[in-house]
Amino acid sequence: MMPSRSLQRELLAWLVVPLTAVVSFNVWTTYWNAAETADLITDRTLLASARVIAENIRENDGVLEAPIPPAALEMFASDPPDRVVYRVATPRGRIIAGYPDVIAPPGEPVGLEPVYFQTRFREQPMRAVAIAQPIVSAQNPGSAIVAVGQTLRAHDQLMTSLWLKALRDQVLLVAAAGLLGVFGLRRGLAPILRLRNDVVERDPAELKPFAANAVQSELRPLVEALNEAFERIQRQMAAQRRFVANAAHQLRTPLALLKTQVGVGLREKGVAAKEEALAAADRSVDGMARLSNQLLSLARAEQGSSSLMKSEVDFGAVARDALEGLTQAALSRHIDLGFEAEEEGLVVWGHPTLLRELVINLVDNALRYTPEGGSVTARIGRDGERVVLRVEDTGPGIAEADREKVFERFYRGADAGSEGTGLGLAIVREIVSSHDGEIVLSGRQPPPGLNACVSLPAYRQD
Ligand SMILES: Nc1ncnc2c1ncn2[C@@H]1O[C@H](COP(=O)(O)OP(=O)(O)OP(=O)(O)O)[C@@H](O)[C@H]1O
Ligand SMILES: [Mg+2]
Structure with a gap:
């Protein structure tokens, strides 16, 4: 079974x-x-702190010392608190403040450019900066290296x-779009649902067409x-009803006539007199037999092309056979009945x-x-891919005006006579x-007369 498809679900999807x-x-x-922004903010604080520490490096009796001003660490105040570590090394590489074993920068900072790097402090990831602070002194020429690091809790938060x-915000956006979509779809689909109800509730005898302008233009063709x-x-x-009514009448x-005759x-x-009545009744029975046959043929032909038991049929032979059965009728009316058929095809x-x-x-x-x-x-022959019978x-x-009508069931011409029911051409x-x-x-050429031309597809063996 095919899974049932929903327009609403599909469009929404x-x-x-x-x-x-x-x-x-x-x-x-x-x-x-967000990561970049957090990095940037952390880096700013680290650099500011490192600068404050660097500016406080002084020389005392030829010995460099780096007292750490509280301001340098206060700027890290955060919740949750982060570990902040620092390290100040003299130009000769001696550690004068902070933790000697940690936050060694991967490379010496060149010039005044700070070096940012990732490191670890007691198993905790840490972001750090290193800057060079030039020292103006005869005993200690060169640059002191100040490094400051901070664990990443505030950064990550x-x-x-x-x-x-x-x-x-984004989830809200999708949800809003979805909701609006549902709402829009509901409104958009409302005409179709109304139409569906119309179709379902319609009285089968109702003739009025559905209003096409009640739905969107795309659905109008539907x-x-x-x-x-x-x-x-x-x-x-309607035709069926007419037919049944007519057939019943016919x-x-x-039958009423037959009853009277009997x-x-x-x-x-x-x-x-009895003979005469019997003969009349016999004619009535013939007429009725013909009518019954006609109704049966009509019902059979009506089944449509696909349900008929078909086979290869020599239409020429069938036509010849049918005409032979009519020679007597032709003779009695003094009509010259001719038949011409091609040999093949x-x-x-x-x-x-x-x-x-x-x-x-x-x-x-x-x-x-x-x-x-x-x-x-009657002539029967081949015309291209078709077999054509002309009578x-x-x-x-x-009359041209009647040429469509004569095919209707029970339609008979004004001067058609008393025999017949008007079913022949139907x-x-x-x-x-x-x-x-x-x-x-x-x-017929030349007039007067009728030319009835039937063409059927010729049978092809493939
Ligand atoms: N060859 C023809 N020449 C002139 N009129 C014709 C011809 N064939 C049919 N018609 C007209 O068409 C009408 C319908 O023909 P159709 O064969 O359907 O019915 P019918 O001959 O009247 O009755 P039946 O059911 O007995 O055949 C006829 O009543 C007649 O008026
Ligand atoms: Mg007829």
């Missing part, structure tokens, strides 16, 4: 995840900035607090597509019974609506479309 990445990078740089503050789909379904449902009428037959005393992928039905319906119409003495010709007659033809169209084909009605 797209907002928060990159933002978190940016903020993480930001926090990382802030960490280094400063850094942490700087960093934490920045971190807090609503329009939805409306179109609904409209199609509505139309289909079945009821001949009643007449029963009542009549004379054999001849008339194979299609289809349903033989339905294809036969298609030919019968077209030719039956041609025979039925062409006046006596006319002619009907031409010399009847009245169909069946033809259904069969054609279930074979991925096309049908075009046009006027």
Whole structure:
């Protein structure tokens, strides 16, 4: 099963995840900035302290001494307290103040430039500075080296607090962005949710389309597509209802007629009259049988292209066979029925019974609506990738305005006569479309007459 996807969650993720990445990078740089700031502040204090100590170095009887003024250490006052150590060495390297064994600078400071360095004091990390203090004296020429170091507790605390503050701001920023995002999304998605409720709650008989302008422009095509789909379904449902009503009517009428005919037959005393009633009833039964067959073919063709049992069918042979069954009808109406078929390439992928039905319906119409003495010709041949069947007659033809309507179920022309139900061409169209084909009605050249042209894709062996 596919995990259910949430637009809200996805959009929010797209907002928060990159933002978190940016903020993480930001926090990382802030960490280094905080470290740098803390270093800078510590270094300033160290240097100031070292200077105070250096300025107090004096010579007493040719001996250098370095009394440590309290001010030099007071500036380190911090909470938590740090260890501060110092060391003063004469130009000859003798230690005159502080701890001899600690905070030896890695190299002698050159000139007046202070040297900052990291060291350890009793296992504690320490930051320290060393400066050179020139001594003006005959006995002690050169520079005294003053070094001051401080453990890193205050330094680290400063850094942490700087960093934490920045971190807090950034986290607040992400949270605010997330919240605003959720809020914005809720508002943005509200029209879709409303639309969803509309769809869910809609009465199936409701015809009114959904309001496309109630949603954002990006979603309008969706609503329009939805409306179109609904409209199609509505139309289909209406057609279906009409069809059922019509079919019921069409079945009821001949049944009532049959009932009357049988009643007449029963009542009549004379054999001849009974015969006559029986013959009439027989015709009614024929009509009903035809109608039932038509309804069945329609239902079968309606299943659509994919669910039909199809095979390779020689459309030419099917058409010839269908026409043979109609020669009697043609003869009785004195119509010249012709058939021309190409020898090869008339194979299609289809349903033989339905294809036969298609030919019968077209030719039956041609025979039925062409006046006596006319002619009907069916031609079947190959046209490129298609197999084309043309049925031409010399009847009245169909007015252009009616050429779409005649395909509707139960539609019949004004002078169509009493026999027939108006299903013939509806069946033809259904069969054609279930074979991925096309049908075009046009006027016969030369007039008068109708030219019904059906084209189906030719079967290709691959
Ligand atoms: N070859 C034709 N020439 C003139 N009019 C035609 C022709 N074929 C069909 N029509 C017109 O189209 C209408 C619909 O044809 P369709 O075959 O669907 O129904 P029908 O022939 O009236 O009844 P049935 O269901 O028995 O076939 C006919 O009533 C007729 O008016
Ligand atoms: Mg017909």
